[in-house]
Amino acid sequence: MIDNFSVLIGGKAGFGIDKSGAIISRLLNQLGYRIYLYRDYPSLIRGGHTFSIIRASKIRIASCLFKIDFLLALNQETLDLHRSRLNKDCLFIYDSEQVKVNPALTCGTGIALGKILKEESAPEVMRNSCIIGAFAKGIGIGWEALDSVLRKEISKELDLNLKVARRGFDAAGELARLPQLEQKSLPLVSGNQAIGLGLIKGGLKAYLAYPMTPASPILHFLAEVAPDFGLKVIHPESEIGVILMALGFAYMGEKVAVGTSGGGFCLMTEGLSFAGMAELPIVIIMGQRPGPSTGLPTYSSQSDLNFVLNAGQGEFARFIVAPGDPEEAYYWSAVAMNMAWKYQIPSFILSDKNLGEGVFNFDSGSIKEIKEEASLLWDRKSIYKRYQFTDNGVSPLAFVPEKGAIIKVNSYEHDESGITTEDPNLATMMQDKRLVKGKYLAQELEGFESVKVYGNKGSSTALLCWGSNKGACIEAAQNLGLKAVQPLVLSPFPLRQFQDAIKGIKRLICVENNATGQLARMLEGYGVRIEDKILKYDGRPFSLDELEERVKEKIK
């Protein structure tokens, strides 16, 4: 258990469960463990059941287990809902004034949180600090370590929180002692933060978004760091306003990104198609959640791949990448920005709630060097034509104000100068110009690791995954002696790299968080038949133990 364990803390929304998850993650991170945090919360502000699972391991992880080793219950519901997850030798700390425990459950330690709070004249919301104090003592973490983490995480009423935590700490006994591991602690970031930082690395100047789970945290994060990076962060009246304003920024030569989820992206599709026609570079972050329609707003899904592949009227090239962890999110967000500006096309970062709101370790050292690339600019010699024909379809850019250049962009079919045309030959040539950029983009992507392979590379059975399922699939493949294949780029699809990755594979099992197997369907279009699918569409991530069971059923 010491090498690999999970902590679940639960209560009602408003109990500070999120903060507790962050504190526990940091505590364990500082012991040298590798961390993955999963947040489960309902679409409301007060009440309902919310919980976080913090998984810690000696080795890098990016998935949860169903079974847990430590349960911190702030109310009865937490015990009732998660009792079946308890491992045999689990440690269970609960509020003895709120939770009735069956005497058969001998592993529990009750703390009278309410009584402590009353004695300290602390508000009820500080029960979480108190139970964390008890937990820290229970796993053998010294007071100084806890004190320093609380100082980093808590901004409001720090002294009182420290007092309450200390009381919890003193009330509990030491039940286990986790060792300090001999490895460097790594930063903890969410997928959303990694996307934001990657965009900044790629040269982001402006970010526009209308709030929508699970993409809003990117808006919040970038708004907070805006002064540090000189960013313009704007929250306009609607997603239509968002994308059109963003295209105004792009016209002016400012690197811009927008972020949303399915419903908001529906509103953006007219702007997307405009970007395709007018060749205005834009990065769109699509954080998926279950639909149709409002669906399960605070849960996760991979059901918008088809939508993003095909959204917008007409035919135009687009770049779509689906990162599976924060390092990929960081690196590929910068790449997405580069590709948008190099080819003057829309670039998508296809994320989901599990990646965006999950918290992972971030190993900068494992990321390849990535730089903001220069765009093709006007030479200031010839007469400027915004849509000048070139071999690779990419016309030189000029930005307002530019003396001697008239810069015209157009949503209508247009000639090289950007003036509307209905001429059949010009229309054909312009359509070809826009599409040929996709071919050159595909060629350039050959130089990137657009498809990744993990696990037992000699196995003839492979798990095929994309996006946030990466973590669970790699671990399941390793445990079961299988190969795992992860296409990162989904458009233009890196077919050659994919075919190399599945060479020798007799059985390909596609693992997706949707009900119809959208990656599998896309691959059928490339002649890759996929018979086996493991699909999950209840909004929750695959837990490792659950995924392993389902894979075993398939391969038995």
Add this chain to the structure above:
Amino acid sequence: MSQLNLGTYAQNTWCPGCGNFAILNAVKSVITELVNEGLVFENIVLVSGIGCHAKIVDYINANSFYSIHGRVTPAAEGINLANPNIKVIGSAGDGDAYGEGLEHLIFAAKRNIDITMIIHNNRVYGLTTGQYTPTSPLGFRGRSTPEGTKELPINPLEIMLAAGATFIGRGTSHGIELLKKLFKEAILHKGFALVDCLQVCVTYYNMYEYYDQRAYELKNHNAQDFNQALNKIREWDYNADAPIALGTFYKKELPTFTERFYQEKTQTKDKDSKIKELLEASI
């Protein structure tokens, strides 16, 4: 006065007698005048939507952003926020700005963002061959309402005043001198400016005579006074017969979104070391 070469090779496809010609000529003449007075020509960007009005950007040899229907305003706002020194002149139709894009117009006025919106308000959809718009009068017989509309028009100027626009004017396509005066004033105004042009569609809704009989220019009107502006704006509701006032209804200097937004910007630190710093703080 030096002449800019503002013409393009695009063939003009407006109907003979279209009110858009007056707007086009007025815009060209105001651009020339402003440039002669020292405005940097490259700092001008024209934005248009979709509809007959929108072709204006094909007919003027200047920087332009030919947007999509209803989306002139947000594109113009983005351009202004990217560079507040740019003079953004948006042209939009009444279907475009008051129909599909009304939400954006209200928010742009609310922000008092420094852009100019010229509304080619012919009170009919021309390019889609004659349907009613948000400013068509009750009972307007169009191709989608052969029995006449069953709804009253909106008074767009009243909406703009309520939303926070700091410059509101109105002209007609039979008064190019007034249009020039209004456009110039609007472009030079610091903040959100809207000029409603009663532009006549000769093919689907010929109102030349109607407007000529009722239009008059505002005199002894205090455009700084909100209540006077409101009264004059309410005199004609785009429906019932009434005198139609032209000129500047409202004009007020107030802080703009652009100014407030740029005040907040602080010094950019070295990007990579700041990223590193943020990551290290999360250990």
